[in-house]
Amino acid sequence: MPTGSASLSAATRRSILFLSFATFSSMVAQRICDAMLPELSRVFAVSLPQAAKVVWVFAVVYGLAQLVYGPLGDRLGKFRVVTAATLACSVGSLLAVFANSLDLLVLARVLVALGAAAIIPLSLAWIGDAVAPEQLQETLARVGLGTTLGIGGGQLLGGLLTDVLGWRWAFGFMTLLFSGVGILLYAHGRSLQTAGRKHQDDRLGFAAQALHIVTGRWSRTVLLVAFIEGAAGFGVLAMWASHLHRVLGLSLTLAGAIVALFGLGGMLYMAVARPLIRRFGERGLAVLGVCMLALAALLVAFSAYWPLTIPASLLGGFGFFMFHNTMQANATQMAPHARGTAVSLFAAALFMGQSVGALLAANLIERIGSATVIALGGTVILVLGLSFARALRRRDQLLGMVDSSDD
Secondary structure, eight states: OOSSGGGSOHHHHHHHHHHHHHHHHHHHHHHTTTTTHHHHHHHTTOOHHHHTHHHHHHHHHHHHHHHHHHHHHHHHOHHHHHHHHHHHHHHHHHHHHTOOSHHHHHHHHHHHHHHHTTHHHHHHHHHHHHSOHHHHHHHHHHHHHHHHHHHHHHHHHHHHHHHHTOHHHHHHHHHHHHHHHHHHHHHHHHHOTTTTOOOTTOOSOHHHHHHHHHTSHHHHHHHHHHHHHIIIIIIHHTTHHHHHHHTSOOOHHHHHHHHHHHHHHHHHHHHTHHHHHHHHHHHHHHHHHHHHHHHHHHHHHHOSSGGGHHHHHHHHHHHHHHHHHHHHHHHHTSOGGGHHHHHHHHHHHHHHHHHHHHHHHHHHHHHHOHHHHHHHHHHHHHHHHHHHHHHHHHHHHHTTOSOTTOO
16 A cells, blocks of 8 residues: 555556546536525426425435445445446436426436435545555545535536526536546546456445444444534535525525635645644644634624625635545545445435435525524534544544543
């Protein structure tokens, strides 16, 4: 196993680059509907909570599909499964272009979710196999550029294309994107000597592997935190653009562009991740990250002056990915013998949480208002991050990694 990024082969570096393209595509697909929710509500003559089905149903299917892709990737090859899933997403995106009802659009989104579910967790698991543990968090931070660009790109493109050309064009763009990335992955995968190698030592079935993982105390902690993070973070984030549009009167394009800065903030974190990881460590990153995100959520929720939401979105993205990168690193190390299954369980928890969060947020908005919902999400994330930092400290003390007398 390599001891650092400098020792990675050229083929491995190219693999990581192409997987970053795939994670970008997957995240764009997840977020592209956020800013178009008010337009979908108008076009299909439904309420905002009904239109939000294109977000939360996607997340439910995405989360459940993890239970299939984890063991499949462990046995058939993670890179190969990511390639096939990416190409399959182009088919679902094409169907979305021609949807003539909300139900058909939701069905097309389900098909995309079934494919997109494989991409991010199996990409992370593949990297966990290829990179030494001491370099893992830094490498995941660099690879995370694809994910963070996808969050911003999805929000921005969803609002821009919907405003300028119409919502169908957004899914036309996704069709081309998934097709292009899938072809790149396929061409590169054919040149890899180990692309189709099976993991002969992974003989346990999924149920046995999953039971082994979830019965571990630390694994349960990581999975529970991932679920709440998905609900209070990604789930509530889906409502930010709608809040800016409905409460502050911004266009869908401008609202989507502002929320897209959340992804840019994540990119800024990825760019400076190495010194921050070395300076603050996992616990410090978790605490600082959730404090930044909570502050950003309060600014977005209660500011009557919309330009303040611009730095708030940047700050929120920086803080969120500071925390999320720490969670990803822990997820890839939960079960090295069945990394694909472990990371898929993590992703399942994360996106099941997102589906619950998006559904609850959409319904609560009608009762208590979007400002209160967004502020509540930020508060929950703050408490979650502080609790996880304490859990990390207890774990490190048990492993003898820190002095129990430290403050």
